[in-house]
Amino acid sequence: MSAATTTTNVDPKIIDGRIISADIKKDIKIQVEKLIAQGKRAPCLVVILVGDRPDSHTYVRNKKKTASDLGFESIDCLLPGTTTQQEVIDIVKKYNQDEAVDGILVQLPLPSHINEASVLNEIDISKDVDGFNPINIGSLGMRGRNATFQPCTPRGCIEMLDRSGVEIAGKKAVVLGRSNIVGLPVALMLMNRDATVTICHSKTPDIPSQVKQADIVIAAIGQARFVKKEWIKEGAVVIDVGMNSVDGKLCGDVDYVNVKEVASKITPVPGGVGPMTIVMLLSNTLESSKKRQNYYLSIYISIM
């Protein structure tokens, strides 16, 4: 019961990604067990990694460990940095066709000789557990459409808000960053949850005055301790997606120690959004597996 142990001495201001992700993991594990008890196979995730970036390898190793802890099948496809774009695409296509594979993730960044969009576009939309396909991103913001998968880090941010009892509807949210994988999708998801969203980026002239209006701040710019205490409205909720290395130590995009004084809730780095991303990835893979294996249908039949 690691979640219970860690809840002692918890600072009520801190949105603790370790505790929340541990709760979700427990739930995922139970669901995987149920799936298997129904005679289905374990959910299976393929991770494709090209090149030898140490950070990417660490990240992929963590994914594999968590996947295995939760009862997932996982296939790591580690390719040399010299792999051609066509070779990567051919591998993606192979796993697209493999009915025993539920999710395909291509670890980013890819080496510069490979076009990211060309590879990502090849992933079958029903296996795009990272949710980076433009169809998914478009559907996130559109009325009457449902994204097949919500991108993992943005979904992690929303889960943290929800599980901390933070109201989103009717609130003012300011998102710092507009990247395909964090800023843009999290902004669309907040909008779809009825927040009034402002998206800031490197061409925004007055970030402090924008942030000052926010009930919810999402910082995803990759600039160490960029967001200052003076910019934060008293009682705002601050989600720090940033992962920056300063003097060999990990820190976020928010000046945590000082901002914490005025925020009503805040995520630390490490131990905030970071642990959520992998869990959301596995959650998406589980959902994909259930659909692929007609889990809902078999439950329905067994109830009838």
Add this chain to the structure above:
Amino acid sequence: MSAATTTTNVDPKIIDGRIISADIKKDIKIQVEKLIAQGKRAPCLVVILVGDRPDSHTYVRNKKKTASDLGFESIDCLLPGTTTQQEVIDIVKKYNQDEAVDGILVQLPLPSHINEASVLNEIDISKDVDGFNPINIGSLGMRGRNATFQPCTPRGCIEMLDRSGVEIAGKKAVVLGRSNIVGLPVALMLMNRDATVTICHSKTPDIPSQVKQADIVIAAIGQARFVKKEWIKEGAVVIDVGMNSVDGKLCGDVDYVNVKEVASKITPVPGGVGPMTIVMLLSNTLESSKKRQNYYLSIYISIM
């Protein structure tokens, strides 16, 4: 030379959609003539209309007239309100396969027994000149992606800003409305042009204070004369997409007469965004036709 005639006595504050659209029409007409001079066929647009809403029929008639004036081929497919979803989809599929068709537009709204998304999703992305496919909408906001077509009304808004010399990059833009066809795509397009964008909607508690910050206001909510003078920052540019009928007269979402006093530029209704939409549709169809007929390739070969 209707454009020249209308430019006399022009109020410098008014962004005149009639003049701008007439300029673009002239250009489109010349391009169609060049296409045909190259031995290609005229661009061809199919409009599918289900049911007998008078406003939709008027709109489709206007499209046909403008298309024909500019040298386009246009096919109107007028279907009774009783047409089934599958029948509409079958017609879309037929035109998808027809190489002589460059653009397919399904007039919205569809009757309530037809699912809008299911029909729109069937339109071949290379003929989706309305640009409503989620891939297009996602690509509008994503870095490193290009939408095949920019949705017509949002593109009309951006063209009006550009052709009036309004700087977008670095400016604060407030978009009122988040619909799939106007609010959301125009917000993404402004963001991609480096504006800092806030999207407001019916759950935004303090629209006046949001609008007050805007250098550029786009109003697309369908509420007659909703935006008031007091909400507008001195010198702001106001684009009014609204088309509302009040006492049998067309008016916009902006209290035009009063807002005009503080705005530096403003679009009237009628005569603002309205005339732009059809022109942008034909411009998208022309681009589609050029690609489909390898126009750029043949120009390249003739230069070589």
